[in-house]
Structures are given as structure tokens and as C-alpha cells.
Amino acid sequence: MFGRSTGRHPLFARFYPRSAEVEDAHGGREHRRELLADVAGRVLEIGAGHGANFRHYPPAVRELIAIEPEPGLRRMAEEAAAGAPVPVVVEAGFAERLPLPDDSVDAVVASQVLCSVRDLPDALAEARRVLRPGGRLHFYEHVRSRDPGFARMQRALDLIWPLQGAGCHLSRDIVRAIGEACFTVERVRNFDFLMNGRTTPHSPRVIGVAAWPG
Ligand SMILES: C[S@@+](CC[C@H](N)C(=O)[O-])C[C@H]1O[C@@H](n2cnc3c(N)ncnc32)[C@H](O)[C@@H]1O
Numbered sequence: 001m002f003g004r005s006t007g008r009h010p011l012f013a014r015f016y017p018r019s020a021e022v023e024d025a026h027g028g029r030e031h032r033r034e035l036l037a038d039v040a041g042r043v044l045e046i047g048a049g050h051g052a053n054f055r056h057y058p059p060a061v062r063e064l065i066a067i068e069p070e071p072g073l074r075r076m077a078e079e080a081a082a083g084a085p086v087p088v089v090v091e092a093g094f095a096e097r098l099p100l101p102d103d104s105v106d107a108v109v110a111s112q113v114l115c116s117v118r119d120l121p122d123a124l125a126e127a128r129r130v131l132r133p134g135g136r137l138h139f140y141e142h143v144r145s146r147d148p149g150f151a152r153m154q155r156a157l158d159l160i161w162p163l164q165g166a167g168c169h170l171s172r173d174i175v176r177a178i179g180e181a182c183f184t185v186e187r188v189r190n191f192d193f194l195m196n197g198r199t200t201p202h203s204p205r206v207i208g209v210a211a212w213p214g
Contacts, residue, residue, distance in 0.1 A: 007069025012166035017050045032056045035140040041106030046095040047113030049073050051080030061086040067093040095123035103132045110139045114174045116167045124181035133214020142202035144171045183210035
């Protein structure tokens, strides 16, 4: 169950935009474009951070509602929204309790956030609730490795990792959780995101789309 949380992580809010910039310069930007290439209509992005995705939304997006619980990141997202190529409204909120009515969006975007939500099944149930039948969840996440030894290392690191990453977990099997939440996973690309040719604990990644049949 989703408990009480303030969503405040001021230290994370200070270092995350810089580390995202470094990732983006090493290929992350292309991943964001791949994630958003066929998103259209009225869209919800959960945990939008400082709004690094906003500039990559295609013109087919009529309206973007961006939810972000961390106040410092939300302020940066508001600035990014002002220069975005599509209309963006930034709001406070949590993925586990979305401030939107049922069946109200065509697509939900989750970009490196399902690792951090406090309750993954609740967050996915909320995504399902706000999606119209036939709507899609577009995801770009770092995930549990398919290599058992690497996955063991990620599980061990998860004893401390969430403390420095504002609740981020390395060893979540996010694609499996999406399937268990009654989405139909239509496509998923597994890859390792190497930084300067090196593997990091969050190298195993997925970019994919899952449909909510309704
Ligand atoms: C690693 S950052 C990713 C930010 C952005 N989506 C991106 O792609 O750069 C994770 C984000 O998830 C947000 N977050 C953490 N818990 C959340 C929750 N329960 N609901 C919504 N967002 C959450 C954090 O505040 C942070 O902005």
C-alpha cells in the first residue's frame, strides 16, 4: 500500500539534472526520442523530474500533463514546459494516487520512474485507471538484469541504493510487473546502456509499449 511520503529529495533534485545531462550526451537523448516517437493525443507523464523529456514530444501530442512530487524538480519542469514544443501542464502528485479522472488520457509515459515509486503495483493500477481502453503505457526504465549473477549484485546493492537515489531500486523486474498489472506488452527492447564503454549497475534497460485493453 502507498504510505505517507513528502516526495522531497532536495539533494537528489540538485544532482539528478546534471547526471541526466551526462547520460543524455552518451545516448540517453536517443532513448528518450525512441520512447516518445509514437506518443499522441492527451498524455500523462508520471515522475517527470526536471522535464528532460518535454523537448522530445512529437507534434501529435495535443496536451501533456506532467506529474512530479519533488518541489525543486517540479520548478525546473515548469521552466522546461515554457520552452516545450507541445502544451505542458506541470502538477504536483504521485504515480500511486493520480489527480486525474478515469479513462482520461490516451497515453501514459514512465521514464526512469517505476524504479523509484514506492508501490509499483499501485502505480501501474493508477496508470490503468486513467488510461482510456486501448490506451498505451510507454516506458523507458532501468531493470533487473537477465544475467543471474548481475541480478544478484543488483539485489545486494538495493540494500543501500535507494538511500542515495531517492528511492531508486536496481533490481525491479518492471516488464514482468507491467504484464502482471494486466497490460499487454506489445514491444520491448532490452539493451545495456554503457557509459564510456563501461557497464554500470543500472545499465540493463528496456524501452517498450504496453496496451491497456480495457
Ligand atoms: C530518475 S528521476 C526520472 C525523471 C524523469 N522522468 C526523466 O526521465 O529524467 C525519477 C523521478 O521520479 C520521481 N518520483 C519518485 N517517486 C515517485 C512517485 N511515487 N510518483 C511519481 N514520481 C515519483 C522523482 O521525484 C524523480 O523526479
